[in-house]
Amino acid sequence: MLKNIGSKIVSSIDERYDLTPVRNLLQHKKVPEHRHSVWYYMGGVTLFLFIVQLLTGILLLLYYRPGEDSAYESVRFIVTEVKFGWLIRNVHSWSANLLVLFAFVHMFSVFFSKAYQKPRELTWITGFIILVFSLAFGFSGYLLPWNELAFFATKVGTDIVGVVPVIGQPLKVLLRGGEDVTGATLSRFFGIHVAILPAIFTFFLALHLLFIQRQGMHEPEEFKNLPEEKKKYIPFFPDFALKDFLLWVVVFNVLIFLALYFPWELGNKADAFASAPKGIRPEWYFMFMFQSLKFLPAHILFIEGELLGVLFFGVAGLVWMMVPYIKIKHRSGWKFQPLTLIGIFVVIFIVIMTVLGYLL
Amino acid sequence: MRTRVFYLSTTVLLTIFLFGFAFQKTDNKTKQTPKVDNCLSCHKDIDDMPQGYSDYDVHRQAGLTCASCHGGDPSSTDQEAAMSPAKGYAGVPKRKDIPKFCGKCHSNIDYMRIYQPRIATDQVTQYYTSMHGKKLMAGDENVAECASCHTAHSIFPVKDPRATVYKLNIPSTCNKCHGNSELMKKYNLPSNQLEEYSKSVHGIALLKQNDLGAPACNDCHGNHGAMPPGITSISHVCGMCHSSNMEYFNATKMAKAFAEQDFHGCEQCHGNHGVQKPTDDMVGVGKNSKCVDCHDKGDVGYVAAEKIEAEIVQLKNNYDAATNKFLEVREKGMNDVDIGFLLQDAKQNLIQSRTLVHTFDPAKVVVKTKDGMNITNKAIMLSDKEISEYYTRRNGFAAATLAFLVIVIALYLKIKDKEKRKQA
Amino acid sequence: MKINRRKFLNSILGIGGIGGILSIFYPIVSYLIPPKMAEPKVNSVKAGSTSDFAANSYKIVKFGRKPVILIKTVDNQYKALSASCTHLDCIVQYKSDTKQIWCACHNGIYDLNGRNISGPPPRPLEQYDVKIVKDEIVITKMG
Numbered sequence: 025m026l027k028n029i030g031s032k033i034v035s036s037i038d039e040r041y042d043l044t045p046v047r048n049l050l051q052h053k054k055v056p057e058h059r060h061s062v063w064y065y066m067g068g069v070t071l072f073l074f075i076v077q078l079l080t081g082i083l084l085l086l087y088y089r090p091g092e093d094s095a096y097e098s099v100r101f102i103v104t105e106v107k108f109g110w111l112i113r114n115v116h117s118w119s120a121n122l123l124v125l126f127a128f129v130h131m132f133s134v135f136f137s138k139a140y141q142k143p144r145e146l147t148w149i150t151g152f153i154i155l156v157f158s159l160a161f162g163f164s165g166y167l168l169p170w171n172e173l174a175f176f177a178t179k180v181g182t183d184i185v186g187v188v189p190v191i192g193q194p195l196k197v198l199l200r201g202g203e204d205v206t207g208a209t210l211s212r213f214f215g216i217h218v219a220i221l222p223a224i225f226t227f228f229l230a231l232h233l234l235f236i237q238r239q240g241m242h243e244p245e246e247f248k249n250l251p252e253e254k255k256k257y258i259p260f261f262p263d264f265a266l267k268d269f270l271l272w273v274v275v276f277n278v279l280i281f282l283a284l285y286f287p288w289e290l291g292n293k294a295d296a297f298a299s300a301p302k303g304i305r306p307e308w309y310f311m312f313m314f315q316s317l318k319f320l321p322a323h324i325l326f327i328e329g330e331l332l333g334v335l336f337f338g339v340a341g342l343v344w345m346m347v348p349y350i351k352i353k354h355r356s357g358w359k360f361q362p363l364t365l366i367g368i369f370v371v372i373f374i375v376i377m378t379v380l381g382y383l384l
Numbered sequence: 385m386r387t388r389v390f391y392l393s394t395t396v397l398l399t400i401f402l403f404g405f406a407f408q409k410t411d412n413k414t415k416q417t418p419k420v421d422n423c424l425s426c427h428k429d430i431d432d433m434p435q436g437y438s439d440y441d442v443h444r445q446a447g448l449t450c451a452s453c454h455g456g457d458p459s460s461t462d463q464e465a466a467m468s469p470a471k472g473y474a475g476v477p478k479r480k481d482i483p484k485f486c487g488k489c490h491s492n493i494d495y496m497r498i499y500q501p502r503i504a505t506d507q508v509t510q511y512y513t514s515m516h517g518k519k520l521m522a523g524d525e526n527v528a529e530c531a532s533c534h535t536a537h538s539i540f541p542v543k544d545p546r547a548t549v550y551k552l553n554i555p556s557t558c559n560k561c562h563g564n565s566e567l568m569k570k571y572n573l574p575s576n577q578l579e580e581y582s583k584s585v586h587g588i589a590l591l592k593q594n595d596l597g598a599p600a601c602n603d604c605h606g607n608h609g610a611m612p613p614g615i616t617s618i619s620h621v622c623g624m625c626h627s628s629n630m631e632y633f634n635a636t637k638m639a640k641a642f643a644e645q646d647f648h649g650c651e652q653c654h655g656n657h658g659v660q661k662p663t664d665d666m667v668g669v670g671k672n673s674k675c676v677d678c679h680d681k682g683d684v685g686y687v688a689a690e691k692i693e694a695e696i697v698q699l700k701n702n703y704d705a706a707t708n709k710f711l712e713v714r715e716k717g718m719n720d721v722d723i724g725f726l727l728q729d730a731k732q733n734l735i736q737s738r739t740l741v742h743t744f745d746p747a748k749v750v751v752k753t754k755d756g757m758n759i760t761n762k763a764i765m766l767s768d769k770e771i772s773e774y775y776t777r778r779n780g781f782a783a784a785t786l787a788f789l790v791i792v793i794a795l796y797l798k799i800k801d802k803e804k805r806k807q808a
Numbered sequence: 809m810k811i812n813r814r815k816f817l818n819s820i821l822g823i824g825g826i827g828g829i830l831s832i833f834y835p836i837v838s839y840l841i842p843p844k845m846a847e848p849k850v851n852s853v854k855a856g857s858t859s860d861f862a863a864n865s866y867k868i869v870k871f872g873r874k875p876v877i878l879i880k881t882v883d884n885q886y887k888a889l890s891a892s893c894t895h896l897d898c899i900v901q902y903k904s905d906t907k908q909i910w911c912a913c914h915n916g917i918y919d920l921n922g923r924n925i926s927g928p929p930p931r932p933l934e935q936y937d938v939k940i941v942k943d944e945i946v947i948t949k950m951g
Contacts, residue, residue: 083839104719105843108835111777263802270795273828277788284781287717597895597914597928625928627915725870732899735913780831787827794821801814 049237053260058247063133064264065271067236070130072272073123074229076279077161080116081218088168090214092207095170096293103290114283120162122279124309127155135347135367139242145348147239150232152345157225162307164217170210175294176304178213179205184317187331188338206296305381312377313337315384344370421458422466423450438538440546446499453485480520482529483508510608526567533557533607549607552590554600555581577601580658599625619649626650632742664700667741668693691746695753696737702760703730709767718770726763730756852948855888858940866902869947875899876936876947877909881920888936888947889922895929909933 037043055064087106089098102109131151134140140148167178182205186196201208247255258264292301306314316337320329343350352362360368427433427450438444443452451458456473460466467473477485487508489495496503511517511530519527533549540547548557555578561567565575581587581601589598604613604621613621619639623630629650633639642649653666653674665672667689669681675689710727714720733756740749855869855878866879868891877891879902889909891899898913908925909918917926922933937948 083836086840101843103717107838107841107843109839110717111835112839263799266795266799266802270792270799273788273791273795277785280781280784284777290717595895595928596930597916625914628912721873724873725875728875728899735898739912784828784831787824787831790820790824791828794817794824798817798821801817 050261051259053237053240054257055241055260055264056243056247057256057258058244060133060137060244063130063137064241065268066126066130066133068268069271069275070123070126071229071233072275073119073126076119076276077116077123078222080112080119083112084116085218090168090211092170092210095168095210096290099169100290103287110287111280111283114287115279117288118279118282118286120165121308122275124155124158124162127158128309131155132367132371134242136364137242137244138363139244140348142348144235144239144242147232147235148348149345150228150235153228154225154232156341157221157228159309161217161221161225162309164213164221166307167210167213168217169290170294171291172294172298172301173291173304175205175296176300177306178209180304180314181306181310182209184330184334187328187334189331204296308378308382311381312374315377315381421449421451422461423454423456423458426461426463434537436535436538440540441537442539442541479525479529480523482531483511483517483520486530507608510606514606514608514610515612516610526570528561532561551596551600552594554602555587555591558601577657584657584659585661586659615646615648616643618651622650622654628739629742632740636742636744638744662738664693664696664738667696685744688744688746692741692744692749695746695749696734696741699730699734699737699753699756699760702757702764703727703734706730706760706763706767709764709771713767713770716771716774718774720770723763723766723770726759726766730759730763733759852946855945855947858943858945861945864904864907868899871936871947877902877933878938878945878947879909879920882907886938886940886945887920888938889918890934890936892933893929894924894931894933895927900933 034043055061084102087098087102087109089095099113103113104110134148134151163178163181167174182196182199185199186192188195197203199209199212200206201212305311313333317330317333320333322329324332347363350363354361449458450456454474454476455471456468457466457471460471465471467475474485491505491508493505496505507530512521516527516529520529535548538546540550542549544550545552547553559578562573563575563578568575582591586598589595590600602610603624605611619630619633633650641647642652654660654662663672666674669676669686669690670693673689673693675685679685679689706723706727710720710723713723733752737749737752737756740752743749853869853871853876855867861867861880863880863884864882866877869876869878869888875891876888877900879887879889881887893900893911893913893916895911895914895916898911900909900911900916900918902908903910907920909920909922910916911918911927911929915927916924916929918929918933919925922935924930924932935950937950939946939948
């Protein structure tokens with residue numbers, strides 16, 4: 025019965041809008057199967073977490089009130105008074121962190137499997153932009169509960185922007201909505217977090233997904249070199265989709281587990297005139313940058329150390345984004361490809377700096 | 385154009401006028417001090433200034449000069465002439481004359497009114513009623529006179545934190561003499577009052593927490609009329625702040641009994657300088673009980689004491705239990721607003737039942753403790769509800785996990801089946 | 809047999825699915841239902857009707873997390889002030905004989921505008937606005 029209604033609806037839509045492309049995509053899209061197939065799921069999980077963010081974010085908007093003397097109170101209200109408010113808020117915070125984590129994993133898996141190479145340069149670039157915007161989401165969202173830790177972390181974070189020559193100071197003022205982190209900053213971050221970022225993010229996400237659907241899944245070198253009969257594929261629909269879905273359910277369950285057993289503290293309300301509390305630190309995904317900046321000496325030659333660090337990370341980010349266009353000739357004597365080596369170095373650097381950030 | 389000129393000139397005129405006014409004002413001020421004050425300038429020149437002299441002294445700030453108190457002629461540069469008794473020079477007053485010396489002005493309302501319309505002028509009269517004043521009159525030069533507390537040449541108004549008689553400074557000011565055991569021995573007085581006071585609930589409030597509402601020495605002993613409070617006045621002294629306690633106590637039979645026995649009112653149980661925050665076992669029949677000092681097992685008072693303590697301890701324990709639950713609710717991030725209100729009420733009840741101890745009537749105490757018990761029980765019930773809700777979250781999570789687990793297993797088997805079918 | 813197994817798996821999946829959907833939608837729907845106290849920050853509180861409030865009397869009203877003393881004066885005016893004594897946080901009361909606010913703990917006295925006029929209290933009591941809307945007393949934050 026249900027099936028009949030379903031197919032009737034589909035055929036009536038088909039009649040009017042011609043669903044052939046969709047049907048083709050569903051029927052013909054296939055996913056290569058090999059020992060590195062597991063990485064194909066990382067992007068999907070990231071997408072799932074983004075959907076979770078979207079939904080929980082909308083729900084939080086119903087009760088959240090930006091503003092110096094209502095933000096903290098409203099978050100407190102959400103976690104104490106509103107039924108399941110604690111769950112929604114904690115899922116939102118946990119999902120944000122997992123999203124960034126999976127985005128990083130996804131990015132490095134793509135990097136090491138060289139999936140960014142021609143013809144997928146633009147997929148890489150849009151992906152990188154999405155990652156940067158996820159970080160911006162995290163940074164702006166961190167301030168919204170208006171608690172002590174967030175307040176000072178934002179202060180430090182925006183201070184770093186101010187180091188950049190010429191545009192740094194105006195940019196800092198623009199970000200903060202004034203000279204200092206105040207209620208104005210909160211309104212601004214709120215606007216950025218719930219309106220500006222979602223719009224831009226969705227656009228690039230759509231592009232990213234569109235590119236993937238047009239080009240199909242990337243096949244790694246060793247898979248491509250296999251003789252045709254040894255190449256194994258599974259259809260995207262329903263096989264891969266089912267597996268994807270299974271993973272999503274598991275991730276979701278882990279998410280609510282974390283939300284329940286490791287809730288995010290609300291802490292004390294931000295007070296601009298209080299002295300900075302101990303242990304102000306940025307969110308973990310900024311830690312490696314924060315820690316490296318701390319390690320830099322005050323002056324390197326005649327340039328301020330911090331400025332050099334900020335510039336370095338800026339340039340490094342740009343280079344990373346442009347990786348598909350970088351060609352380093354591979355000589356036959358080398359065991360590893362130079363880019364892979366650089367990638368390994370970057371991963372080690374990030375891991376070490378992050379760990380040091382938490383240990384020191 | 386014209387209007388502009390008009391505005392401009394008006395502004396200029398107005399400015400000039402205001403400036404003139406301002407200058408005139410300062411002129412007025414300087415008029416009060418004579419043009420030449422040779423006492424001050426000479427004494428400064430020869431570096432012979434009185435000990436502890438301050439330019440910010442209240443008298444100097446009011447425009448008085450050396451001569452205003454000490455007499456003489458400040459306009460003369462000749463020492464002989466300036467400091468001749470003929471010109472009213474009084475010199476340094478002897479200790480026993482100081483009260484009268486200050487009283488020349490301070491007891492004269494017509495004069496004092498010029499400076500402060502509401503100022504009291506009975507200080508000297510009061511002083512002579514005090515122990516200090518009586519002894520001074522009798523020729524004892526060791527006792528405190530005006531300058532002992534107020535200083536001679538750096539006197540500040542009592543509200544000025546620099547004043548030796550500012551509330552926070554009073555204990556140490558009194559202690560200058562009263563902490564001197566040599567001196568106090570002569571009068572058969574103890575000298576450890578400050579030490580005791582600093583450890584008392586009042587001393588901690590005043591000296592450590594800077595609570596200006598807490599009593600300093602003079603709040604109980606008086607200042608100019610300083611005396612130890614008498615047995616009859618002691619409960620009135622304490623009752624100035626602890627008014628309900630006094631009211632309840634005075635209405636009891638016990639108050640009369642105390643008076644007959646020459647007991648010292650509040651002090652009898654609470655002590656004086658070292659008064660501590662009372663504990664609940666001060667009533668009852670235990671080791672720290674004050675009641676058993678007089679009441680023996682079997683008499684009515686003994687039974688009452690036992691009952692009162694039991695009631696209050698029960699409420700206190702229940703209040704503590706409720707507070708702990710409240711903190712747990714808070715820590716778990718559950719709703720604590722209503723519980724907080726109940727606790728506020730309960731605390732009020734606890735305070736009131738402790739105050740009602742002074743009726744020595746278990747029936748009256750029970751009324752309050754009963755209320756308190758009801759409130760704390762309600763708070764505990766509400767907390768338990770919140771805490772149990774916290775744990776039902778876990779049950780909810782377990783249920784959801786079960787559902788998800790079913791999905792995961794079913795999906796997994798389905799996928800496996802599909803793969804098998806394909807291979808087949 | 810194969811078909812049966814497939815059917816069985818599908819129905820299990822269906823049951824799990826319904827459970828999963830329930831465990832997602834139950835929290836969401838509960839979340840959408842407005843809580844008892846509809847706002848995080850209390851800016852106004854209804855304090856009953858004017859008619860059941862006798863002149864020259866008072867009551868303590870909960871204002872968010874803070875107690876507020878609401879007084880109806882002899883000439884039928886309303887005054888609302890923080891009820892926490894500024895000395896050591898006891899709850900103050902209105903004395904109908906002296907027409908003052910009194911804290912029993914240490915005999916602190918405030919006037920009807922909340923000014924500390926005698927005893928240990930170091931500061932005045934915070935004032936609240938009182939408005940009468942159709943015979944109902946509404947207390948709001950000042951300013």
